[in-house]
Amino acid sequence: MxxxxxxxxxxxxxxxxxxxxxxxxxxxxxxxxxxxxxxxxxxxxxxxxxxxxxxxxxxxxxxxxxxxxxxxxxxxxxxxxxxxxxxxxxxxxxxxxxxxxxxxxxxxxxxxxxxxxxxxxxxxxxxxxxxxxxxxxxxxxxxxxxxxxxxxxxxxxxxxxxxxxxxxxxxxxxxxxxxxxxxxxxxxDMVGVEYAAIYKNIVGIVCGMAEGLHYGDNFMAVLVSNAIDELGLLLRAVGTPDARLGSSAYLGDLLVTGYSAHSRNRAFGKYLGQGYSVFEARQLMGMVAEGYFATRGLMATVKRLGLNLPLLQTAYRVLYNHMAAVDEFKLLERNIR
Known part of the structure; x- marks a missing residue:
């Protein structure tokens, strides 16, 4: 009933x-x-x-x-x-x-x-x-x-x-x-917006790493442009192909998480870009950066779906394979457009 x-x-x-x-x-x-x-x-x-x-x-x-x-x-x-x-x-x-x-x-x-x-x-x-x-x-x-x-x-x-x-x-x-x-x-579109909310926190971490590594605004714009493409691929794969990516719940939330000084995920990523370990960055934050946990969970989903999302992969290798952000970004430069 x-x-x-x-x-x-x-x-x-x-x-x-x-x-x-x-x-x-x-x-x-x-x-x-x-x-x-x-x-x-x-x-x-x-x-x-x-x-x-x-x-x-x-x-x-x-x-x-x-x-x-x-x-x-x-x-x-x-x-x-x-x-x-x-x-x-x-x-x-x-x-x-x-x-x-x-x-x-x-x-x-x-x-x-x-x-x-x-x-x-x-x-x-x-x-x-x-x-x-x-x-x-x-x-x-x-x-x-x-x-x-x-x-x-x-x-x-x-x-x-x-x-x-x-x-x-x-x-x-x-x-x-x-x-x-x-x-x-x-x-x-509850499913699409939920996935977008998860993914944008990961993008925030990657944007923070770029800032910590002293990349400029031009490269940050390239990152975000690629992030929008990755989000579109993800949403089509999970069955929400009609999502209006340009609307505030998708692109708007992604942009503010990637650019804002209030973004915990960006702050967390910046520490990683500056050379702190994942453990040290988490200690310095003092608050939960949701993208840390989201990266592992979404990576498992993306592997199951057979998707290639370079920004997500970069975050995963830095967070869970303990690769240096500076090395991963050199690889990322070759994998984004």
């Missing part, structure tokens, strides 16, 4: 305590949506409830905690809302799901704001959640950028794409995220 979308949705459970989750909570509470917020660390919970500040991420941002119920009890938070939004790193999603009884999401709508593959089968986040909790397509949606959390926190104009096969559900939640600085669009 198809789950009916309620008419009076005004509450959501948000799972995750990072900067992206914090930015989303900001938007939601500004639109008078009550947020039940799961944060793993009790210190974060206390700070939100007492001071309306996430002490670990976007700590300059004052939230409206009159519209927030924060807790470190995951089962309690999941149980409080008909809509559950996952905004955790892809590498942590399995452990989070394992702590939620499968029946708890059976009659809920689930939104993902995760950009990476999950588990040994390298599944899309939505596919992993669907398999784990036996969700139907109409129960799921995802959020796509370009939406750097730091700019949302400062009310900088951007565009968000909400993806789902359930346009009715998206119609009822679009105003949760819309504001004077956030324009919301709808796309039915």
């Amino acid at each position: 198809r789950l009916k979308t309620p008419d009076n949705l005004n509450e959501i459970s948000v799972i995750g305590g990072g900067s992206w989750a914090t930015a989303l909570v900001k938007i939601l509470t500004e639109n008078s949506i009550h947020v039940n917020w799961y944060m793993r660390r009790s210190e974060q919970v206390r700070s939100i409830n007492r001071d309306a500040v996430n002490p670990d991420y976007l700590s300059f941002l004052k939230l409206d905690n009159k519209k927030i119920y924060a807790s470190d009890q995951l089962d309690e938070i999941v149980g409080r809302s008909k809509v559950v939004l996952f905004a955790v790193p892809s590498a942590h999603l399995h452990n989070v799901c394992a702590a939620i009884p499968k029946e708890d999401l059976a009659e809920k709508f689930v939104i993902t704001a995760i950009k990476g593959t999950v588990g040994p089968d390298n599944l899309l986040p939505s596919s992993y959640l669907a398999r784990y909790f036996e969700l139907k397509d109409f129960q799921q949606a995802m959020i796509a950028g370009p939406c750097h959390a730091e700019e949302i926190a400062r009310n900088k104009k951007t565009y968000m794409t909400l993806c789902s096969s359930n346009e009715t559900f998206i119609g009822k939640i679009s105003n949760w995220f819309a504001s004077s600085y956030m324009q919301v669009k709808y796309s039915p």
